[in-house]
Amino acid sequence: MLDPMSRQLEGRAAIVTGAGRGIGRGIALVLGNRGASVAVCDLDEQNAKAVAEEINAAQGKAISGLADVTSKKSIEEFTARAISEFNAIDICVANAGVIGAAGYTERRDYTDADWDITYGVNVRGLVNTAEAIIPHMAERRYGRIINISSHGGRAPAGVSTGRGTVGMPYSVSKAAAIQWTHALAIKLGKFDINVNVVCPGKLWTPMWETISMQIHLQDPDMADLTPREVFDLQIEKDVPLGRPQTPEDIGRAVAFLASDDASEITGQALNVNGGTRMN
Ligand SMILES: NC(=O)c1ccc[n+]([C@@H]2O[C@H](COP(=O)([O-])OP(=O)(O)OC[C@H]3O[C@@H](n4cnc5c(N)ncnc54)[C@H](O)[C@@H]3O)[C@@H](O)[C@H]2O)c1
Secondary structure (H helix, E strand, O other): OOOOOOOOOOOOEEEEOOOOOHHHHHHHHHHHHOOOEEEEEEOOHHHHHHHHHHHHHOOOEEEEEEOOOOOHHHHHHHHHHHHHHHOOOOEEEEOOOOOOOOOHHHOOOOOHHHHHHHHHHHHHHHHHHHHHHHHHHHHHOOEEEEEEOOHHHOOOOOOOOOOOOOOHHHHHHHHHHHHHHHHHHHHHHHHOEEEEEEEEOOOOOHHHHHHHHHHHHHOHHHOOOOHHHHHHHHHHHHOOOOOOOOHHHHHHHHHHHHOHHHOOOOOOEEEEOOOOOOO
């Protein structure tokens, strides 16, 4: 069946970072399905290529490539390529994110490396991604920048309190992503560039597989549960709607913010979390 909103982004072009899997993949597929051309990039070039192939196979239009958002040069090069392939870019989704440094599941408490990598990707990565596209959008006096934060950026998370402090750098970096969105929206309003942020709740992606494994290994109360059971318990206890979100749920929220229906919305943080946080 045709998606009833299928023409919503006809004629638009988008960049999505970290789009090789998980939420980024879901966002790229929804944007492609709604008629946008999509430049799919990721640290994992093969995954990005596979997502672009999925979009092209479904009669969409996509290109793919490697882009490391922690490197200004890398994201600038990919952005320049996307602009030249599609003539213009209307939508930029800064989705790439990390939960922490290598060895996350094996420790209860954060290390310097957790602070460095979460700030490098989840904060500086958003800044690098926006800075790569702002000159182009400002010149065209049109643009939609959509950042991906987390409900963890709204309030420290956790049904499981026995897991230690290892999740703190992630939550703090995601709060910074919200503040970055507010500041950028004020700065770019005069160019008709809307900047918003989506705060997903809990989705069973490789990121939550890592979190669940950490809880399973580090919280004695959760030791008898498998990682998937840990996740399901979080959903049962923490989510009023009683179910996890899907990458497509996040993609539909992004598509709305990228559409003309959202032209008067800027500087906002949109929760897509089944009710876990209401601020
Ligand atoms: N899964 C959840 O429940 C959840 C909840 C709230 C927010 N989020 C956020 O949504 C976004 C996507 O999360 P996910 O669950 O799909 O995670 P994921 O780990 O499944 O996927 C993240 C993707 O980002 C890519 N990436 C990592 N570092 C990168 C870099 N330096 N440059 C470019 N790409 C890089 C990875 O290669 C991967 O493809 C993240 O920002 C995450 O913080 C996820």
